[in-house]
Amino acid sequence: MTAAAPPLVQGGTPESPRMRRGAPARIRALAANGPLFTVAVVVLVLLVLTAIFAPLLAPYDPEQINLKNSLAGSSPNHWLGTDQSGRDTFSRLLYGARTGLLGPLLVVGVSTLLGIVMGVVAAWRGGWVDSLLSRSMDMLFAFPAMLLAMLCVAVYGAGLTAPVIAMMVAYTPYVGRFVRSVARQEQSRPYIEAYKVQGWSAWSICTKHLIPNIVPTVFAQAAISFGYALIELAGLSYLGFGVQEPTADWGVMVNAGQSPLVKDVMLPAFAPATAIVIAVVAFGIVGEGLADRVAKRER
Amino acid sequence: MNRNLLRFLAGRVVGMVLVLFATSFVVFSAVHLAPGDPVTFLMRGRPITPESRAVLTAQYHLDQPFLKQYFLWLGDVLSGDFGRSVQFHQDISTMITDKLPTTLFLVVYAMVIIAVLGLALGILSALRPGLIDKIVLVWTGMAVAIPSYIAAIVLLSIFSVKLGWFPIYGAGEGFSDMLWHLTLPAFALALMFAGLLARVTRASMLDELSREHVEVARARGVPEGQVIRKHVLRNALGPIVTVVGTMVASMLVATSIVETAFSVQGVGSLLIKSVTAKDFPVVQAVTLLVVAVFMIANLIVDLLQPLIDPRVALGGDQK
Numbered sequence: 267m268t269a270a271a272p273p274l275v276q277g278g279t280p281e282s283p284r285m286r287r288g289a290p291a292r293i294r295a296l297a298a299n300g301p302l303f304t305v306a307v308v309v310l311v312l313l314v315l316t317a318i319f320a321p322l323l324a325p326y327d328p329e330q331i332n333l334k335n336s337l338a339g340s341s342p343n344h345w346l347g348t349d350q351s352g353r354d355t356f357s358r359l360l361y362g363a364r365t366g367l368l369g370p371l372l373v374v375g376v377s378t379l380l381g382i383v384m385g386v387v388a389a390w391r392g393g394w395v396d397s398l399l400s401r402s403m404d405m406l407f408a409f410p411a412m413l414l415a416m417l418c419v420a421v422y423g424a425g426l427t428a429p430v431i432a433m434m435v436a437y438t439p440y441v442g443r444f445v446r447s448v449a450r451q452e453q454s455r456p457y458i459e460a461y462k463v464q465g466w467s468a469w470s471i472c473t474k475h476l477i478p479n480i481v482p483t484v485f486a487q488a489a490i491s492f493g494y495a496l497i498e499l500a501g502l503s504y505l506g507f508g509v510q511e512p513t514a515d516w517g518v519m520v521n522a523g524q525s526p527l528v529k530d531v532m533l534p535a536f537a538p539a540t541a542i543v544i545a546v547v548a549f550g551i552v553g554e555g556l557a558d559r560v561a562k563r564e565r
Numbered sequence: 566m567n568r569n570l571l572r573f574l575a576g577r578v579v580g581m582v583l584v585l586f587a588t589s590f591v592v593f594s595a596v597h598l599a600p601g602d603p604v605t606f607l608m609r610g611r612p613i614t615p616e617s618r619a620v621l622t623a624q625y626h627l628d629q630p631f632l633k634q635y636f637l638w639l640g641d642v643l644s645g646d647f648g649r650s651v652q653f654h655q656d657i658s659t660m661i662t663d664k665l666p667t668t669l670f671l672v673v674y675a676m677v678i679i680a681v682l683g684l685a686l687g688i689l690s691a692l693r694p695g696l697i698d699k700i701v702l703v704w705t706g707m708a709v710a711i712p713s714y715i716a717a718i719v720l721l722s723i724f725s726v727k728l729g730w731f732p733i734y735g736a737g738e739g740f741s742d743m744l745w746h747l748t749l750p751a752f753a754l755a756l757m758f759a760g761l762l763a764r765v766t767r768a769s770m771l772d773e774l775s776r777e778h779v780e781v782a783r784a785r786g787v788p789e790g791q792v793i794r795k796h797v798l799r800n801a802l803g804p805i806v807t808v809v810g811t812m813v814a815s816m817l818v819a820t821s822i823v824e825t826a827f828s829v830q831g832v833g834s835l836l837i838k839s840v841t842a843k844d845f846p847v848v849q850a851v852t853l854l855v856v857a858v859f860m861i862a863n864l865i866v867d868l869l870q871p872l873i874d875p876r877v878a879l880g881g882d883q884k
Contacts, residue, residue, distance in 0.1 A: 410815045505840075
């Protein structure tokens with residue numbers, strides 16, 4: 267990858283190759299990524315809105331039990347029918363977007379922040395941070411995030427807290443390793459050297475230029491990781507280790523939907539399963555799309 | 566064996582032993598990281614009798630200083646003594662060996678599906694750009710987004726409930742019965758990893774196809790089939806095998822989910838049940854087993870690597 271040296275403004279500071287554009291231009295640029303990308307972005311926006319406004323959108327209380335109306339089919343009253351306890355599947359699906367997105371948000375948010383710090387320090391300083399990073403990578407390959415989460419649940423008990431913390435720990439080295447390789451590449455660019463020559467401190471170069479420049483790449487990767495975190499956290503809830511009944515959560519719903527499934531009542535399990543798959547695919551498409559965009563801009 | 570190969574292998578083995586130490590230390594010290602004293606933690610919710618206290622103290626060597634506890638425990642584990650389940654009062658090694666054949670059957674079955682499906686689709690899509698490539702890309706993209714528990718319920722609903730072709734739960738007995746019982750679980754387990762393998766195979770094949778030596782081989786009139794087999798696939802194998810190695814650990818976790826979904830009594834569902842029942846000694850044993858299996862699988866991958874690409878052993882071009 268050969269990037270042209272950024273123009274040195276006469277007598278001033280060199281411009282870092284970060285682009286500053288207004289919001290409308292950004293939105294138009296996003297749409298230029300193809301219809302699939304646009305659809306995925308719309309899906310994600312809708313998901314977030316659903317999670318925020320679930321109480322306004324949901325026609326029923328998601329935890330309202332009505333045993334007389336157990337496993338009702340799709341009807342104008344209950345669009346997606348009801349589950350075994352007679353709870354409205356559509357309402358539970360809407361509320362489920364909350365824990366469905368909140369868990370991965372915490373995992374990806376914290377691990378990305380920690381990963382950026384670890385990765386940049388490892389790239390800039392090398393030394394023990396670098397070795398620590400590669401050693402913890404070795405360990406976590408043998409210790410997948412879900413296994414660590416199960417171990418934590420066995421120690422600290424079920425609920426969203428133990429799995430989320432375990433997965434933050436497990437995801438950080440992956441982000442760190444990724445950031446490290448991106449930062450190393452960025453570091454070799456001429457503009458970094460130009461700042462060094464001008465006597466900027468490592469801290470200023472990293473915080474003002476290096477990190478802002480790698481953020482788009484890291485953000486694209488984070489979107490992809492978000493999907494994986496969603497799958498794994500919903501999986502842990504499916505197993506009964508994460509979110510607990512009666513709280514509406516997609517993983518919990520798939521689990522509860524499995525016994526109706528055997529009676530050939532599909533909606534209680536298939537509705538949340540579809541929601542998980544759609545969310546994960548949307549995050550994947552957006553992540554890949556963003557990564558493509560960044561790669562194109564670098565060329 | 567030449568010296569470089571030995572050095573390469575020695576380095577890998579030392580690295581693995583270090584990882585084993587680190588992971589086993591984490592797994593061991595979890596007992597002490599838990600709130601409260603170890604015996605209360607291990608017996609959570611169960612009545613603590615003087616006997617059970619004595620048994621646990623002996624099992625974890627709780628009367629010794631911390632580091633000594635760890636090494637004594639590690640010694641026990643390495644000699645195959647994982648202690649007793651606090652829930653079933655059974656020897657854990659026996660519990661695991663009883664359930665191992667079922668899990669092994671399931672994993673091997675799934676591996677075969679992953680290898681056949683993943684390689685075939687990956688190769689096909691690399692060699693046939695256009696429609697087939699597109700279909701495979703969309704399919705693998707979807708497969709990667711479908712976790713094993715969702716694959717399980719979809720397969721269950723279609724092939725067991727609607728069509729009645731396969732049983733809804735259980736592992737069956739005897740080879741053909743097991744094959745019949747474990748087909749859906751194996752596919753549920755294989756789907757995601759086959760998608761992953763197909764992607765890596767495709768990328769690795771395309772990477773090789775664009776290289777000069779392939780062009781040269783073609784220009785020299787080597788038949789296309791031979792070019793693909795001996796020049797492209799042969800060279801593309803390295804990354805493929807590496808990916809299979811890294812898949813093993815997450816596949817073992819996925820096995821526990823699939824076993825739970827299909828009520829198959831294997832080591833995986835034992836792990837899930839033990840976490841639920843707070844049977845910590847069993848959780849420790851299975852966790853360590855997963856790590857050990859992962860390391861053995863990766864040692865095999867490392868041993869295969871120099872056979873696939875002699876440059877690896879020479880310490881030269883590693884990627």
